[in-house]
């Protein structure tokens with residue numbers, strides 16, 4: 001694999017990066033270690049009898065999360081892997097992420113919980129302001145300010161947005177307007193879906209992981225499921241702006257099985273299914289974006305969307321890869337799984353966490369689909 005070569009890892013840059021990472025409340029900081037033996041097995045379970053998933057070599061930096069029976073957990077090729085701890089040396093300045101982050105936040109401890117599905121997050125305290133995303137029953141945010149019937153909340157990507165207070169557990173009045181939309185059928189009240197380039201197409205967006213399944217855990221304890229959710233919100237909004245009918249498999253932070261994700265897609269007349277993920281790898285130098293497809297009939301979709309992606313974003317191009325992932329195999333519609341960068345790579349993560357990057361991803365998916373259908 002071409003990426004398995006020496007890389008230098010700047011502690012200074014990492015500390016800078018940690019300042020940019022918002023507190024997530026459930027942050028579980030990763031610790032970095034250096035591999036001290038010539039070759040080190042990564043296994044599927046914390047045991048010498050467990051299946052070998054891959055190999056690390058001397059000098060590789062790895063990020064670990066939990067420890068069990070003298071083994072530590074990391075990620076290898078997007079899946080959980082275990083390595084024997086006695087072959088690892090802690091790297092210097094192994095400072096917990098939260099020490100840096102705590103001083104940068106001045107949020108109140110007050111929070112609001114959304115009580116309806118498909119609630120718009122807007123740029124200002126009125127329905128005339130444009131929507132920058134949607135949020136769902138059970139989602140909780142830090143309350144920043146209240147103006148009239150609207151609450152300003154801080155978002156996972158570090159920016160702020162406004163939600164109608166009557167759609168939260170902290171209503172300021174008994175408003176009779178409703179912004180809620182039924183689960184899985186997400187026609188935005190603010191968007192006129194006529195005449196767009198994607199009008200008439202049903203697109204399923206599948207934000208990976210959720211609930212008890214955080215997905216990969218990246219630098220500073222950032223969770224894949226959270227980044228995938230914020231990216232998905234922007235993707236969904238842009239697709240709707242282009243006229244598409246968008247169905248979302250996971251409407252909040254909860255667990256949903258791969259079969260259920262496929263069933264949601266299969267119960268609609270779906271034209272394209274796109275599963276969104278961020279990648280992780282124990283070697284922090286590994287970076288870039290890739291797109292996976294399963295059957296040959298999905299290849300064209302993968303090609304259209306991936307080429308649009310790599311021309312739109314500034315991360316390494318790891319290419320289009322055929323892999324028979326269950327969620328792709330079980331979905332009848334043309335389907336792809338996108339790995340939108342490595343949250344274990346300092347450069348990738350610094351890009352991924354910006355809303356600018358997530359908007360570029362959304363634009364790329366939208367354009368890729370327009371090319372695909374035409």
Ligand SMILES: [Zn+2]
Nearest residue numbers: 208215277278
């Ligand atoms: Zn994933």
